[in-house]
Amino acid sequence: MVVVWLYGVMSVGAVSRSIYQIxxxxxRAPLAYSLSAVAAVVYAFITYTLVRGGETARRAALVCxxxxxxxxxxxxxxxxxxxxxxxxxxxxxxxxxxxxxxxxLLPLTGIWWxxxxxxxxxxxxxxxxAQV
Numbered sequence: 126m127v128v129v130w131l132y133g134v135m136s137v138g139a140v141s142r143s144i145y146q147i148x149x150x151x152x153r154a155p156l157a158y159s160l161s162a163v164a165a166v167v168y169a170f171i172t173y174t175l176v177r178g179g180e181t182a183r184r185a186a187l188v189c190x191x192x193x194x195x196x197x198x199x200x201x202x203x204x205x206x207x208x209x210x211x212x213x214x215x216x217x218x219x220x221x222x223x224x225x226x227x228x229x230l231l232p233l234t235g236i237w238w239x240x241x242x243x244x245x246x247x248x249x250x251x252x253x254x255a256q257v
Contacts, residue, residue, distance in 0.1 A: 128238050131231055132172040138224075139165035139216050146213070154213035160200055164216040164228070167193050171235065180246060187239045194232035197221060201229065 143162040151158055167189060174186040201220035204211050214223050221228030 128231075128235055129172065129175045131227065132168055132175060132235070135216075135224075135227065135231065136165065136168040136172050139168050142216070150213075154211065157211045157213045157215045157218070160196075160215040160217065164193075164196070167196070175235075180243075183239055183243060187236060187243070190232040190235040190239065194229070194236070197229045197232065 139161060143158060143165045146154075146158040147162060171186050171189045171193065174182040174189070197217045197220060200215060200217040204215070204218040211218060216224060217228050220226060221230075
């Protein structure tokens, strides 16, 4: 439940931040603000799939968590290597430094939690088949 709640909070934060920045300052840092909007969409989708539940939704969330982690690592490294490309921070800048590193820790936690749940489901299905 904590993972779902954190994704919900990150969704609200990233959506509101990116909408404000794109509406008021887009010409200042279009790349950074566009990447924040992408992060917002990813967070919102993962939140939706986690709330929805079910095997398909969990698998979609797992793929999105992996993509999110890749994005955090790529953008985080990019902001350190080429800071001039980012006159303003994104949600994933410096691996989520502005968000207490939650953007890098959250997908790791999400992947662990989802894999654990998928493994339990597979085990339960195997036991059910064995009983038939």
